[in-house]
Amino acid sequence: MKIQTSKLLFSLGFMLLMGSQAGCVHLQSLSQSTIPSERTQMVRAEAYRFYFLMFNFNNDYVNDMAEQLANQCPKGHVKGVLTKHEGITYFPIIAHATRVEARGYCVAGQ
Amino acid sequence: MRHHRALRFLHDFSSRLRFARITVVALSLTPMLLSGCAIMHHTQVGEIDSQAVLKGRRFEILISETGVNFDEAARVGKALTQHQQTRDDIGGVAGIISLFQMGPRTGNQVFSPMYADKAFDLIRKECPRGVVSGLVSIRETAKYPVVSGEIVKIIGYCRET
Amino acid sequence: MKFGNSILGRGPKALALGATLMWLGGCTHALHMVHEGDLSPSAKLGEARRVMAEGEQRVVMGFVGQTDYVDQARAKLEAQCRGGQITGIQSRYSTSHGFLSWTNRVRFQAYCVE
Numbered sequence: 001m002k003i004q005t006s007k008l009l010f011s012l013g014f015m016l017l018m019g020s021q022a023g024c025v026h027l028q029s030l031s032q033s034t035i036p037s038e039r040t041q042m043v044r045a046e047a048y049r050f051y052f053l054m055f056n057f058n059n060d061y062v063n064d065m066a067e068q069l070a071n072q073c074p075k076g077h078v079k080g081v082l083t084k085h086e087g088i089t090y091f092p093i094i095a096h097a098t099r100v101e102a103r104g105y106c107v108a109g110q
Numbered sequence: 111m112r113h114h115r116a117l118r119f120l121h122d123f124s125s126r127l128r129f130a131r132i133t134v135v136a137l138s139l140t141p142m143l144l145s146g147c148a149i150m151h152h153t154q155v156g157e158i159d160s161q162a163v164l165k166g167r168r169f170e171i172l173i174s175e176t177g178v179n180f181d182e183a184a185r186v187g188k189a190l191t192q193h194q195q196t197r198d199d200i201g202g203v204a205g206i207i208s209l210f211q212m213g214p215r216t217g218n219q220v221f222s223p224m225y226a227d228k229a230f231d232l233i234r235k236e237c238p239r240g241v242v243s244g245l246v247s248i249r250e251t252a253k254y255p256v257v258s259g260e261i262v263k264i265i266g267y268c269r270e271t
Numbered sequence: 272m273k274f275g276n277s278i279l280g281r282g283p284k285a286l287a288l289g290a291t292l293m294w295l296g297g298c299t300h301a302l303h304m305v306h307e308g309d310l311s312p313s314a315k316l317g318e319a320r321r322v323m324a325e326g327e328q329r330v331v332m333g334f335v336g337q338t339d340y341v342d343q344a345r346a347k348l349e350a351q352c353r354g355g356q357i358t359g360i361q362s363r364y365s366t367s368h369g370f371l372s373w374t375n376r377v378r379f380q381a382y383c384v385e
Contacts, residue, residue: 156307219368227363260302264307266307
């Protein structure tokens, strides 16, 4: 019994350690808009939300992503936007996260 | 004697009532089972040229592939037999097959993931010389028992130039 | 090792059936999403060239910490059309299932207008 308990604790601890280092990341969706011919300046925005016990009450964390991109390209257009929506599992059921990343190119004055 | 007849009548009546209830439930569920269940997985809306959308021609491209749910197939197989050893065998085979099908899923598994690639050319065919805008990409499933239709639907608008 | 009366204990026919079912079951895929990107109005598709790029990632038991294969596929697509505009991009994300592992695949196909 003691050996089984210690094995179980070791397994749980190992899973927690492995999960906490990186998290298991999987892609949920992606989209890519027209990529411009001028690709010198890249801009990037990210939205991240951590969930505890799968509770999430709103998705407002993605609302200002367009603004984040626009702030990095105040006098131009942001084109060729690749949007990646990732799900991250740190520990099953208990700790999850969502990350949405958008990266594109700032094209001047079009 | 009358007491026995009365009891028998009540017993027969309650059996018929139970059978009638089961029949009503089965008949009400049959259209639902036959019509399938529509599940939306992903929807994305693209850039919109208002002139193309409001004045252009709407087109819709629908591509589907048959998906199979092996777990459901195993459950149906088990339900169709009363032999316990056969049920165990079906469960064993289903378990082994599931080890070979690990991974994230959207809808049911298909045998080729490339069925939607032709949408790329079909959009061009719908609007060979015009402006295409307002593209909406939808990934959905029409679910039936054991099998499903894994559907990719593209809606767009073509404004001829 | 004794398998008794289970399917594994019933001889070569049962094993052949099992192996066939495993093979059939092992060729499954899941198409997660297909996205059709905008077609730039100024693009002259008659003069456009088709370009395509793929990226894939092998995952064992779900242990993976990044999705860089998407960025690599995009970089490959851009490399095929340097100096041109890449429009009408179709993005496909699918997974090919396997034994205790799977392969995530991303495919971009588009028009390169130079």
